[in-house]
Amino acid sequence: MLLDYVWLIPLFPLAGVLINAFLGRWLPRRLVAAIASLAIVASFAMAAVLFFQMLGLPAEAEGGGAGRQRIVPIFSWIVSGDFVVEANILLDPLSIVMALVVTGVSALIHIYSAGYMAGEEYHNRYFTWLNLFVFMMLILVLGDSFLTMYVGWEGVGLCSYLLIGYWFERESAANAAKKAFLVNRVGDFGLALGIMLIFATFGSVAFGQVLPAAASIPAGTATAIALLLFLGAAGKSAQIPLHVWLPDAMEGPTPVSALIHAATMVTAGVYMVARTHALFEVSLSALNWVMWIGALTAFLAATVALVQKDIKRVLAYSTISQLGYMFLALGAGAYAAAIFHLATHAFFKGLLFLGAGSVMHALSGELDIFKMGELRKKLPWTFRTFLIGVLALSGVPFFSGFFSKEAILSGAFEGGAIVPWLLGLVTAGLTAFYAFRVLFVAFYGKSRLDKKVERHVHESPWVMIVPMALLAVLAFAGGYIGLPRVLGIGSAVEEFLAPVFADSTLVHTAGEATLEWLLIGLSVVAVAAGILAAWWIYVRNWGLAGRLTQSARRLYDLAFAGYHADRAYMEAIVQPLRMLGEGLAGAVEQRSIDRAVNGVGELVGLAGEGLRRLQTGLVRNYALAMFLGVVAILAYFVLRGVLSW
């Protein structure tokens, strides 16, 4: 059966990696980009074919058939006594949706990159890493055990790290990469511990064995496991308080920001929580944590996005905020809604980043929206696609973001999470405001461009425009797979994903039609208010923004600095650690090197001379340390003896 060839999906990117890594240096630049893009397109085609195959199968397992879920064995990875890990692919509605989103958006961004990175020096390296990233991401979403997921998890982190630091000549890029890496390690640490605890509890790490057994473990253990996993998810998906790396990650090339830091990798945490929801549901407190962290992140990140001037930073905080939405949905048990929003967000946020890249491309790398203006006329295609992205992000009716956000908010409300729902509603208004603020400031009004820059402004080549246009189509139409329930047609995506979440014990009572309409109406009002406010401040009364800023200076500064999260980390964690490190290594190192240099002269020649070294060198310190160790070990035995003999 065709579904058994699912391994082709990750194989194509892997082939791309191998070709470009080993032959890329000798291949023409265009060919390198073409190979990399083709690999992903082929991978996407395969995923699409499998998707339609799957649609032809019965949704539920019946009469010996496994339904739409199947495990495709690849090989036995670890077989050690009762510790068995199979490296298998888990093909089910959730993984195929993820694979489709990942390969689809990746394919478009690969093609876009061919134009965007055309002038870059380390061209083949870029595409090799990008392909490697897609491969790892596919391992992450297709693996059928925690361990294979962890392999992909670490892999995408590594690629992200390398790609953020791609412009390594820039100090800031190197620092951003380092920061992303360190913060993510905190998350990875949680994930690794969580997996370890899962193994200790269940004796297995395969989804197929752990998740069905989840209900049978003590709630305390489940809480610990779920919170550790969520720590991993929060790190990867930039949730408070591990969000600090994402804004800085914008130092990477813009297609990387679009692909990794908006559309795919950062959603890995959402995918993981959705995949392992059975574990989370055993512990309602863990689920509550997910919901509240998500809601707070959504709200706070949106307020920060309100005041940023750097277009990519606005989008970065927006991504954090939108990811918060997804976690809010997960916490409320609206898993399908979270995955739905994950997909639409991948489309419109990917599109917005590509648009921002196109703007930067045209303006010689300018990022400050207040130094743009009137781009509407100069970059017509970029403007049109960006507009669609903004409409979708804001949740304007009939655009994709509207439907998925609606699904989340109604899910939260029906799940009884009123305060998070309210936060989500306010965030919807804020989102509309900052999205349109960018649009109005950058694309409308008078040109505030640097004269030198202005002369060179040019629309991007078709190889960049076409992917943007395609994404724009998706950003508009992608929402129609998940129409609100109240319309009576039914949400296609929800039905498709239903088998995966069928075991959910959380009850969602569908509200009455009037209530549903009321909820939709409320969020439309919030969005409209946000858009109107943006229009009022940035189009109608240009200059009002400055006065408003003055009158609320401190609040503005606070938000602009992202509530000083970076400084808090610096002072609370980084500095003490640095001091500890210096204390442990620095002091010893300094002295021993100096001593070694001074002492060496006396050494050569007679061994007898060396004896003097015993008196003057550091050997005695080393020996004392050893002595101390011996005493400590013996003291332990003595104390044990005193207590037990």
Add this chain to the structure above:
Amino acid sequence: MTVSQVVFILLSIAALGGALGVVFARNLFRAALALVLSFVGVAGFYVLLEAEFLAMVQILVYVGAIAILIIFAIMLSRRMMSSETQPWNEQWVGAVVVAAALFAALVFILSRVDWPATEAQVPADSISQLGQALVSPDFYVLPFEVASVLLLVALVGAVIIAREQ
């Protein structure tokens, strides 16, 4: 107090005193001489334990070979003969504390050990038994052979170190 106990105490004084002398002597040559004293004290213990052969070996190897070699080395390198070294250094406090702690721990433990002792007499022909055990496959011929490898290693190493470049 029996005679053997008196002898034991005297020998202990010699062995420990010699060892202290090695550590505290400012002059390396004197330290080496103190080492000889300590070795002789240990040889005395063997006699006391009726292991005359081991006592002989102790004297021959440790005093006759090792200590003498050390003394030769010291005398041949002029600077070491004359130089006075300072046995105390800045970490002596720490060293004393740690050594005292180790001593206390050992005393504590060893004092409550029920030492296994055998009533058996020392066989008359202990030397021939020792010799046979050393080459008997049921006893120590294997370590004996391995020890020969060790000696080979030491020999090769010594030659390499001593050889002029």
Add this chain to the structure above:
Amino acid sequence: MEISLPTFDFLVVAPEIVVLITALLVMVVDMVIGREQKGRLAWVALVGVLAAGALSYYLWDGSDPALHDMLAADGYALFLNLAILVAAALAILFSLEYTGRVGLAQGEYYTLLLLSTAGMMLMAAAINLMTIFLALEILSISLYVLVGLNRAERRSAEAALKYFVLGAFASGFLLYGMALIYGQAGTTSLAGIRAAVQAGGEPSALLLVGLGLMIAGFGFKVALVPFQMWTPDVYQGAPTSVTAFMSVGAKVAGFAALGRVALYAFGDLQGDWRWVLAVLSALTMTVGNLAALRQANLKRMLAYSSIAHAGYALAGLAAGNAQGTSGLLFYLFAYAFMNAGAFAIIIAAGRFEGATGGGETLDDFAGLAARKPGLAVAMALFMLSLAGVPPLAGFLAKLYVFGAAVRGGLIWLAVFGVVNSVISAYYYLRVVVSMYMREGRPAAVPAPVCAGLQVGVALAAVAIVLLGLWPGPIVDLARVAALALLGG
């Protein structure tokens, strides 16, 4: 008087004998061949090592024969033989060009390398305190001399002296411990000690103190905190090929004996010693990693990293169960490839023009990916594997020992291990970043890399990938080996 010839089954120690004979052969051949032909000695040594490896594999039929309570050729010994011989073979490949470049006397070099290898193998096979000690001294004395073999380098002599003095100190502890154990058990045979341990109702103080002192002695060899302080100085000062060899071989041998003593002879006192080992393990990985964070010199960094890895491996031993034991064995095997491989790249980097730090500093690795893509890929693999990035061998090894610790009820130790892995990734990745993301100095033109070294690096790199993806065969061997030790 009747003289009975010793009846030995020499086959039991055939691998050790082959290595010893090869060592003698190298010495003899060294005397008869001309100066310009000395390079061939390496091939003699390599053939001997490979033959010993083949013999070890061939001998492994599950019969676990022993020689008179002195040496055993059980699965445990043979598995560790393989790890030791891997280190030796890689070290020889890495030395081909390096010995000439640095000006090491090749005859002595390979002789000592082989003698040291023989000592390590004997230590893995030793089932008697006497043979353990003799083997330890054989390997140590050869290493002391090897470390100081580079006469042109002052640090080399200093390192040798430091290693020697502290090593003698550690041997003193070890011997004292053995004496106390003998005093209680009345035998030096591990089987006899096991019987004595089982006989007593409650643990005898003498046995425990003896064990504590022995842990200190072995702790020195495998570089456990606080017996590790010599490591950076010695690893940095020693010729790099020697560092590659000893950082693996001495550790394997030390763990081999520690494992036998703790798990077999003192298996019944596990409740008494496991906390000591667990605390030492946590301390060792933490100190090693924190100190490595700040190193700019790669040899020093890898020295601290090897300390940390001793801590990880010890976690398997502290777990005290079968999984931990086989995990320890697998760890040592995987570690042999990745650590030796990393040092090999340093050897290669020392040849680059403009390598101001002798190929030892991060700067020397800047832009390596552009100049020597193959070496850079290999080094990246070694670093990632050491950092424990899946799916490489190092990841699996850590998973194995930490999983065993969790099962053994030492969850806190596993947490320590994970935190440390998280920290360690920082300094390993710094090397990767330096190779891939920084510009090399324009003057830094790569010199051709010796073919033998390339082969060795390629083998090691392929091995860590294969061990990560298809660990099955080696894991099975490790399990059989662990069972040979634990019985059952």
